[in-house]
Amino acid sequence: MTELHFKCKKCGEYFDCEVGKITFPIESKRPHFEKSIVCPKCGVLSMDDVELTELGQTQLSAVYISELR
Numbered sequence: 001m002t003e004l005h006f007k008c009k010k011c012g013e014y015f016d017c018e019v020g021k022i023t024f025p026i027e028s029k030r031p032h033f034e035k036s037i038v039c040p041k042c043g044v045l046s047m048d049d050v051e052l053t054e055l056g057q058t059q060l061s062a063v064y065i066s067e068l069r
């Protein structure tokens with residue numbers, strides 16, 4: 001299980017979200033998360049509604065690198 005740190009673009013809240021398994025589809029520029037991203041205030045969000053924080057990007061990079069092995 002993987003938690004990523006997000007910022008919600010709707011309410012500006014920072015939160016950690018358990019996204020399940022992360023995959024990196026070749027045809028998509030975006031990673032695919034097994035579970036939905038859920039903001040504590042706004043509920044379920046799409047990738048368009050959130051941005052990864054610096055911490056979140058670091059966490060995602062770590063997953064990406066481990067997937068390459």
Ligand SMILES: [Zn+2]
Nearest residue numbers: 008011039042
């Ligand atoms: Zn929100």
